[in-house]
Amino acid sequence: MSAMRHCVPSMVLCCSLLAALLSGCATDPAKLAEQEEDARRVECSTLFHRVHTKSTKGQSLRGAGMPRQALTEYEGALWCLERIKATDAGWNRDSMRTLERVIRREIDALNAELRLGDARAAEAISRFTTRRAADPSSPAPYAELGDFYFERGEYANAMRQYLEALDKDRGDVGVLINIARIHSRAGQLGKAKGLYQNIIIARPDLAVAHYNLGSIYFRQKKPTYALREYLRAVELQPTYPDAYNALGLVNKQLGHYDQAIVYFKTAIEQQPDHAAAYENLGLTFMANNNYPTAVNYLKKAIELFGPESPRGKAIADGMRHMHHYR
Numbered sequence: 001m002s003a004m005r006h007c008v009p010s011m012v013l014c015c016s017l018l019a020a021l022l023s024g025c026a027t028d029p030a031k032l033a034e035q036e037e038d039a040r041r042v043e044c045s046t047l048f049h050r051v052h053t054k055s056t057k058g059q060s061l062r063g064a065g066m067p068r069q070a071l072t073e074y075e076g077a078l079w080c081l082e083r084i085k086a087t088d089a090g091w092n093r094d095s096m097r098t099l100e101r102v103i104r105r106e107i108d109a110l111n112a113e114l115r116l117g118d119a120r121a122a123e124a125i126s127r128f129t130t131r132r133a134a135d136p137s138s139p140a141p142y143a144e145l146g147d148f149y150f151e152r153g154e155y156a157n158a159m160r161q162y163l164e165a166l167d168k169d170r171g172d173v174g175v176l177i178n179i180a181r182i183h184s185r186a187g188q189l190g191k192a193k194g195l196y197q198n199i200i201i202a203r204p205d206l207a208v209a210h211y212n213l214g215s216i217y218f219r220q221k222k223p224t225y226a227l228r229e230y231l232r233a234v235e236l237q238p239t240y241p242d243a244y245n246a247l248g249l250v251n252k253q254l255g256h257y258d259q260a261i262v263y264f265k266t267a268i269e270q271q272p273d274h275a276a277a278y279e280n281l282g283l284t285f286m287a288n289n290n291y292p293t294a295v296n297y298l299k300k301a302i303e304l305f306g307p308e309s310p311r312g313k314a315i316a317d318g319m320r321h322m323h324h325y326r
Contacts, residue, residue: 040087040088041088043087044084044087044088047080047081047083047084047087048080048084050076050077050080051077051080051081051084051099051103052077054073054074054076054077054080055073055074055077055102055103055106057070057073058070058071058072058073058074058077058106059106059310060310061073062106062110062310063309063310063311064153065152065153066153067110067113067114067117068114070106070110071107071110071111071114074103074106074107074110075107077103078100078103078104078107081096081099081100081103084096117152120148121148121152124144124145124148125145127141127144128141128142128144128145131144137168138168139164139165139166139167139168139169139172139175140165142161142162142164142165142168143161143162143165143172143174143175145161146158146159146160146161146162146165146175146178147178149161150178150181150182155182155185155186158178158182159179159182162175162178162179162182163179166179171202173199173202173203173206173209176195176198176199177195177196177199177208177209177212179195180192180195180196180199180212181212183195184212184215184216184219189216189219189220192212192216193213193216193217193220196209196212196213196216197213200213205236206236207232207233207234207236207237207240207243208233210229210230210232210233210236211229211230211233211240211242211243211246213229214226214227214228214229214230214233214243214246215246217229218246218249218250223250223253223254226246226250227247227250227251230243230246230247230250231247234247239270240270241267241268241270241271241274241277242267244263244264244266244267244270244277245263245264245267245274245276245277245280247260247263248260248261248262248263248264248267248277248280248281248284249280251263252280252283252284252287257284257287257288260280260284261281261284261285264277264278264280264281264284265277265281268281273304274304275301275304275305275311276301278297278298278300278301278304279297279298279301279305279311279315281297282294282295282296282297282298282300282301282315283298285297286298286322291322294322295319295322298315298318298319299319301315302315302316
C-alpha cells in the first residue's frame, strides 16, 4: 500500500503532462497543419519512388517478353501517380504530366500487344486442333503448339505440349532441345545438361546441342568445358555466329583479349547485325583500356539493339559512366 501511495502522484503527474501536451497540439492549428504537410510530403515521395521502380520493372518485363506482367507494373505506377495528384496538388507539375503520358502510352501499347497476342493464340490453337484431327498419332501439332507457347514465354504450357509430342515420338530432337532450354531458363542446369548430353550421344553431329551444352558449362563457371563444346559447334557448323560470340566470351573471361576480339569479329562477319557481338567487342576493348574503339563498338550495339530497348539504354547508361567517355 505504501508503494502504491508513492506511485499515484507520479502517475497523476505523467497523465497531467500528457494531457497538457495533447491539449497544446490540439489548440495549435499551425503546428497541426505543418505536421500534416510533412506527412503528405513523405507519402508523395514514397509514391514517386514507387512510380519509378514500377516503371523500370515494367520496362524490363516488356523487354523480356512478359507483357502481362509488364502491364501490371505500369498500371501500379499509374495508380501511384493518381494518388500523388489526389494527395498533394503541388506535385501536379509539367514533369508529372509528361511522366503520366509516357506511362499511359506504354499501357496502351501493351494492351494492343496483348490483344494481338490473344488473336495469335486463338489462331495457333485452331491450327493445332485442325492438324490433330487430321492425324491424331502425329507429334507435329503438339510440337508446333509447344513452340508457339515457348516463343511467348509460357513455359508451363509449352512443356505440356512437348511432353505430349514425346509420348508419340521419343526421339524428336527439336522437342528435346526445347525442353532442355526450358529447364535452363528455369535455372535447372543439371536437368538441362543431362538432356543435352543424351542428345549428343544420339546426334553427335548436332552443332546446336554442343553450343547449348557449352552455355550450360559457361553458366556453371566451367570455361574449359564450355570452350570444348563451343569449338565443336563451330567445327560442325563453321557459319555459327552465336558460337563464335560465345567463344569470344569464354576467352574474355580467361583474360585472352586478343583471341576474344578475333572471335567476336568472326561472329560479326557471319552475321553483320549481331548486336551482342558488337557490345562484347566494346566491353573487351574497354577492359583492355582502349576506350575510343570501345565507344565506337558500343554505339553500334546501341543502334542494333535499338536506343529505346532495355539493352540499348543499359549500354548507353554504362557509357555515360565511363571515365574516358565525354
